[in-house]
Amino acid sequence: MSNVLDDASAAAIPGFPMPRAAGCPFAPPPQLRRLHAEQPLARVRLWDGSTPWLVTRYEDQRALLADQRCSVDLRRPGFPHMNPASREVGRRGNQPSFLNLDDPEHARIRRMLSGMFTIKRIEALRPAVQRMTDDFIDTMLAGPKPADLVRTLALPLPSLVICELLGVPYEDHEFFQHHSEVGMRHDVSPEVAEAARKALLDYVASQIDEKLAHPADDLLSELAARVREGDLTHPQAAAMGLLLLGAGHETSANMIALSTIALLEHPDQLAVVRDTDDPKVLVSAVEELLRYLTIIHLGNRRIALEDIQIGGGTIRAGEGVVLPGSTANWQDDVFPDPDRLDVHRDARRHQAFGFGVHQCLGQPLARLELQVVYGTLFRRIPTLRLATPVEKLPFKEDGLVYGVYELPVTW
Numbered sequence: 001m002s003n004v005l006d007d008a009s010a011a012a013i014p015g016f017p018m019p020r021a022a023g024c025p026f027a028p029p030p031q032l033r034r035l036h037a038e039q040p041l042a043r044v045r046l047w048d049g050s051t052p053w054l055v056t057r058y059e060d061q062r063a064l065l066a067d068q069r070c071s072v073d074l075r076r077p078g079f080p081h082m083n084p085a086s087r088e089v090g091r092r093g094n095q096p097s098f099l100n101l102d103d104p105e106h107a108r109i110r111r112m113l114s115g116m117f118t119i120k121r122i123e124a125l126r127p128a129v130q131r132m133t134d135d136f137i138d139t140m141l142a143g144p145k146p147a148d149l150v151r152t153l154a155l156p157l158p159s160l161v162i163c164e165l166l167g168v169p170y171e172d173h174e175f176f177q178h179h180s181e182v183g184m185r186h187d188v189s190p191e192v193a194e195a196a197r198k199a200l201l202d203y204v205a206s207q208i209d210e211k212l213a214h215p216a217d218d219l220l221s222e223l224a225a226r227v228r229e230g231d232l233t234h235p236q237a238a239a240m241g242l243l244l245l246g247a248g249h250e251t252s253a254n255m256i257a258l259s260t261i262a263l264l265e266h267p268d269q270l271a272v273v274r275d276t277d278d279p280k281v282l283v284s285a286v287e288e289l290l291r292y293l294t295i296i297h298l299g300n301r302r303i304a305l306e307d308i309q310i311g312g313g314t315i316r317a318g319e320g321v322v323l324p325g326s327t328a329n330w331q332d333d334v335f336p337d338p339d340r341l342d343v344h345r346d347a348r349r350h351q352a353f354g355f356g357v358h359q360c361l362g363q364p365l366a367r368l369e370l371q372v373v374y375g376t377l378f379r380r381i382p383t384l385r386l387a388t389p390v391e392k393l394p395f396k397e398d399g400l401v402y403g404v405y406e407l408p409v410t411w
């Protein structure tokens, strides 16, 4: 496969992300599925005009995500940026979060956090997450109908959970929810994106100052202690806190909202989730919905450090790579009959949380939140239904994470 583009082939390069088919809000876009079937290594055009490689097959994605010749460092020229905010960080040479640092620095920082996200430590939060879920549902039931499930449960629950874990005042949630939403869009100007990121970073930095002065039993205080001991610089700690704050609510919130729609659209599967007394069924439903929805629709991003042979071609050193988890998670020789939502399916090999050293650190927390919500919402409100037809829902195509802006429900 040639790496030199003539004018005709440059003009034929499809844009990414691609539009989903009308009436099919969950399936990966048809054009993306076609590339997966016919051209597992293909060029795509991003929002900024750049043309990185798109790698769509499950086994190729796994190989690249585990390959040390692929870097996540967004300061490298040629990195395939998700949005203007990411490009600005790269241009200005700002401190990226450890998600965008390579080993060994990434591993050093990740080790500091991994003890705080062990399954055991997160599992201890289950009673608190259950209580919060019940409280938000109580408030929704006491309020007017229809209710917006995004504002009443999907967003506030993970937001409150991550605030408590980090030790950030929940009263500030409107401020950071607004700015992280703006910062993740790819249709805003670089100035607006950078201003949103800077406002958030300053906010987290001031919270770390507060913890340096008044340590408490929370995660930001643990990061502040590392700053005091000289293991982390103040900007590194702020970038880590910011990543956790953003990743901690945007992702789970969109998963809760989208999976509620998916289950309401599949009443037989919803009945299994609602009527089960077996926690294993909830565990498996969460994995299947993570696979089915694969909400990181802009894919994982990498840049090749050396020439790499993959998918029948060569990615040259310095070229960007986009890896959309959705095509891997809908590959029929890995997940037979992938279009079918089947909560009994063993979907544990899915790539919704990525793969390799950068695999999602917050996955035990996301799983816990989703298990509690699925096990509570439909039981407590068995008549829950959409108040707006699915084709009229405002799906979130312009953010880093796929989801809905609002979800009117009634009961």
Ligand code: HEM
Binding pocket: 072, 098, 099, 100, 110, 162, 243, 244, 247, 248, 249, 251, 252, 255, 295, 296, 300, 301, 351, 352, 353, 354, 355, 357, 358, 359, 360, 361, 362, 363, 365, 366
């Ligand atoms: C359903 C919810 C979630 C999904 C689908 C998700 C997905 C992902 C994916 C795909 C990656 C890998 C990115 C890459 O390789 O480039 C990742 C990394 C990460 N996620 Fe999540 N995530 C979720 C929830 C969370 C939560 C709740 C937190 C925090 C509390 C979190 C924190 C992180 C962090 C810190 C990383 C970077 C890990 C590293 O670079 O070592 N995530 N996530």
